[in-house]
Every structure is written in structure tokens, then in C-alpha cells.
Amino acid sequence: MSTLVGNCLVAQSGGPTSVINASACGVIQEAFKTGQINEVYGALNGIAGVLNEQLFSFNQESPEEIELLKVTPASALGSCRYKLKSLDQSEGDFRRVIEVFKAHNIRYFFYIGGNDSMDTAHKVSQYAQKVGYELKSIGVPKTIDNDLPVTDHTPGFGSAAKFIATSVKEVGLDARVYNYNTVTICEIMGRNAGWLTASAALAKKYEDEAPHFVYLPEIPFSFEQFDKDVRYALENYNYAVVAVSEGIKNEEGKYISELIAENHMKDAFGHVQLGGVSSILEAYVSQNICKKVRTVNYSTTQRSAAHWASLTDNEEAYLCGQMAVRYAIEGHTGKMVGLFRENTPEYKCTTQLIDLDDVANQEKSIPREWISEAGNNLNQEAIDYITPLIMGEVKIKMENGIPRYCRLQKKLIKQKLETWNVK
Numbered sequence: 509m510s511t512l513v514g515n516c517l518v519a520q521s522g523g524p525t526s527v528i529n530a531s532a533c534g535v536i537q538e539a540f541k542t543g544q545i546n547e548v549y550g551a552l553n554g555i556a557g558v559l560n561e562q563l564f565s566f567n568q569e570s571p572e573e574i575e576l577l578k579v580t581p582a583s584a585l586g587s588c589r590y591k592l593k594s595l596d597q598s599e600g601d602f603r604r605v606i607e608v609f610k611a612h613n614i615r616y617f618f619y620i621g622g623n624d625s626m627d628t629a630h631k632v633s634q635y636a637q638k639v640g641y642e643l644k645s646i647g648v649p650k651t652i653d654n655d656l657p658v659t660d661h662t663p664g665f666g667s668a669a670k671f672i673a674t675s676v677k678e679v680g681l682d683a684r685v686y687n688y689n690t691v692t693i694c695e696i697m698g699r700n701a702g703w704l705t706a707s708a709a710l711a712k713k714y715e716d717e718a719p720h721f722v723y724l725p726e727i728p729f730s731f732e733q734f735d736k737d738v739r740y741a742l743e744n745y746n747y748a749v750v751a752v753s754e755g756i757k758n759e760e761g762k763y764i765s766e767l768i769a770e771n772h773m774k775d776a777f778g779h780v781q782l783g784g785v786s787s788i789l790e791a792y793v794s795q796n797i798c799k800k801v802r803t804v805n806y807s808t809t810q811r812s813a814a815h816w817a818s819l820t821d822n823e824e825a826y827l828c829g830q831m832a833v834r835y836a837i838e839g840h841t842g843k844m845v846g847l848f849r850e851n852t853p854e855y856k857c858t859t860q861l862i863d864l865d866d867v868a869n870q871e872k873s874i875p876r877e878w879i880s881e882a883g884n885n886l887n888q889e890a891i892d893y894i895t896p897l898i899m900g901e902v903k904i905k906m907e908n909g910i911p912r913y914c915r916l917q918k919k920l921i922k923q924k925l926e927t928w929n930v931k
Contacts, residue, residue, distance in 0.1 A: 510836070510838060512644065514545070516539050516548055517549045517558070517617050518619075518620070519555065519619055521587055523622070526822075527650075527667055528664060533578045539833050554586065554590065555605070557586065558605055559601060560928050563608075568917070576905065586918075591628070592628050602632070604928055609641065611924040615644065621649075622662075625650075630868045636841075637842075644841040646836050649845065650662065655871045657866065657870045660847050668707070670816060670821075672696060672705075672810055675806065679692060686747070693750055693789050693804070695804070697811070698753040700871055701726070701873050702873075705753040708751035710891060719751040724753050728757060735792075738750070738793060752789065756785060820900050827859060828845045845860075855899075
């Protein structure tokens with residue numbers, strides 16, 4: 509058990525999810541209970557807020573608003589896409605982080621995010637040890653992409669999967685009402701891992717139901733196979749609904765969405781900003797197969813639909829936040845909280861610690877054996893893996909017929925250091 513006494517800082521980074529705030533709530537409420545953590549700070553906009561010394565205190569926030577974090581979507585603390593480079597490239601950033609921590613006696617750092625965020629938590633932990641600053645740095649997993657390795661799954665995925673499966677089922681019902689051929693293309697997030705797109709397969713119970721085919725980044729996309737699949741569905745069901753990942757690639761490894769643009773923008777991590785693959789497929793269908801074709805691009809709705817969040821996902825997200833604090837108080841650092849599925853008849857998940865070095869900048873793909881031989885659908889193994897993660901519904905507080913979500917004051921505390929400007 510650590511005897512380290514001081515303040516803690518929680519921050520969020522990367523793309524939001526329906527349950528990322530549940531993890532923050534778990535951190536905050538557990539931190540208040542420890543007796544070793546005095547002030548519980550939040551950083552405005554992730555590690556960028558740390559560098560800019562833009563901190564606010566949860567001790568000054570209403571307990572009722574903090575409780576509402578459990579069911580509030582998006583990143584209530586603010587997010588960023590700022591990447592800490594290697595120590596050799598940007599030691600000034602690392603020095604600044606430790607200076608901010610020293611200025612506010614921050615001894616516990618909890619960073620909620622995905623692959624790149626775990627890399628940040630790892631680097632901060634390493635640098636603190638290098639310069640002899642006693643700090644416990646723990647990563648809290650988050651991503652709808654479900655692509656963090658080692659952990660069985662990632663908070664945020666279950667809720668997004670539940671929303672996608674439900675929405676695709678509803679889109680399918682809408683698409684089949686006409687007595688003429690129609691094609692509907694559902695574009696779903698997923699750069700290199702197709703977990704979220706795969707969740708659309710949960711909507712299908714009978715052979716004629718949507719989605720008829722699912723296309724993932726793990727399998728090279730073939731227009732020839734796509735053409736064959738769509739024609740098969742039209743011939744047999746009079747309509748075709750397909751789910752396609754934004755990150756599907758051709759045999760050469762080039763994103764299909766890049767076929768219509770030579771100069772794609774990139775984010776702060778150097779990732780090509782995807783989107784638009786459904787437009788390419790729409791044009792192909794319209795020119796070669798059928799004139800009645802629609803696209804559904806779920807965009808940010810798939811990660812922000814807290815009104816249809818998975819209760820299992822929500823509770824596990826909160827648990828990861830709680831356990832991050834408990835592990836830190838035990839003295840652990842440089843770790844991420846992982847979820848591990850127990851081998852029991854009924855679904856049960858526990859937490860364990862994972863070395864951040866084993867997670868940072870790594871990706872987990874769908875096993876090939878979980879995908880059909882033709883590469884256009886999912887096998888039962890994938891369905892059995894995802895189904896427990898979408899179970900249960902979250903009870904949302906309502907006001908005037910719409911959800912009442914958390915609204916933090918986020919009053920910034922007085923800065924003690926010279927101004928630093930990171931966007």
C-alpha cells in the first residue's frame with residue numbers, strides 16, 4: 509500500500525464515447541474516499557490542458573453533477589489530439605508536465621483514452637521516474653473501436669455496438685417496405701479494426717434480415733465480391749443492406765475512401781481522416797447495379813448515443829475508473845486497467861493490470877476465424893463475443909422529455925507557472 513499523499517489529476521483524450529464520463533466518475537468518486545488524495549483536479553482538454561496549466565477542481569463541483577457524469581456522453585472534461593513525442597524530440601513538454609504536477613502537488617495521474625492516450629500515460633510515468641518525481645500514472649481504457657490489445661474489450665465499445673446493432677435493424681425494416689429493389693449502405697467507424705462494424709451483425713436473426721453483408725478492414729475489399737453480394741441480396745430479398753467500415757482497404761492496402769481524394773487531411777497523430785467510403789460505394793451501385801441506393805453515415809452519433817448505452821458497458825467503465833484509483837493507492841504505476849472475461853457459463857468480467865508498454869500504440873484486430881470465408885460476414889464466435897457486452901439499459905434522468913446530462917462549472921484554478929500555449 510502506497511503512503512503517498514497528494515492531489516490527483518484526471519484527464520480525457522481522443523474520441524469521446526457514451527461511457528467515458530462513467531470512467532471519470534469512477535475515478536473522482538473513488539479518489540474522494542481514499543484519505544490519501546486531497547484535491548481531485550480535472551485537466552481541461554487532456555494533456556494539452558496539463559501543459560497549459562488549465563486545471564479545475566472537482567472539490568468545487570456539485571456532487572449531484574458529478575453523479576450525473578455516470579450517464580452523460582462525450583468528454584465532459586474536454587479532449588485533445590495532442591501527442592507527446594519521444595523524450596528526445598520533446599523533452600520540454602515532459603519537463604513542463606512535471607512542473608505543473610509539482611506546482612499543484614499532483615501525485616496521481618489518471619488518463620482516460622485509447623491507444624495514443626495510453627502512450628502518453630506511459631511516457632509521463634517513465635519521465636517522472638527518470639527525474640525522480642514520485643508519481644502514480646494509471647491508464648483507463650476507452651475506445652469504441654475496441655482495438656486495445658491484451659484487455660478482453662474496451663469500455664465504450666459495448667454501448668456503440670448496441671446502438672449500431674439496433675440502428676441497423678431499424679434501417680433494415682425501413683429499407684424493405686418497398687416493392688422495388690433498394691440498396692442501403694451503412695458506413696460505420698473503424699480505421700484498421702472492424703469491431704464496431706462487426707457489431708451490426710447482431711441485428712440479423714433471420715436470413716432475409718439486415719445486414720445482409722458486413723465488410724471489415726481486416727479483409728481486403730473487392731468490388732467484384734461487393735457487386736456479387738448486392739446482386740444476390742436483391743435477387744433473393746428485393747433489398748440489400750450492407751454495413752461497411754470507413755477503413756476498408758483494397759488489396760494494395762489503400763483506403764477505399766482515398767480513391768476520391770488525393771490529399772487527405774491527417775490528425776495530430778498522423779492518422780488519415782477517413783469518411784466517405786459509403787459515397788464511393790453508392791456511386792458504384794448507382795452506376796452498375798441499382799438506381800435506388802441510400803447511404804447512412806452514423807458519424808458521431810454512434811459514439812454519443814448515451815440514451816441507448818449498454819448497462820454492462822456503463823458499469824464496467826465506472827469500475828475501470830474506480831480500480832485505477834485503487835491500484836494507484838496500492839502503489840502501481842505505468843499500468844492500464846484491463847478487463848478480463850472469466851470462463852463461466854454466465855458472463856462475468858474482472859479487472860487486472862496491464863503494462864502500458866504492452867498497450868501503447870498497439871492494435872487488436874478481429875480474428876480471421878471469426879470472419880466468414882468470403883470475408884463478407886461474421887461467424888458465430890464474433891456474435892458470442894459481442895453479445896454480452898451490449899446487455900442491459902442505462903436509466904437516464906429526464907427533464908421535459910429529454911435527457912438531463914451533467915453540466916460541470918469547470919472553473920479554472922489560479923495558475924502558478926508561466927504561460928504555455930498548446931492547442
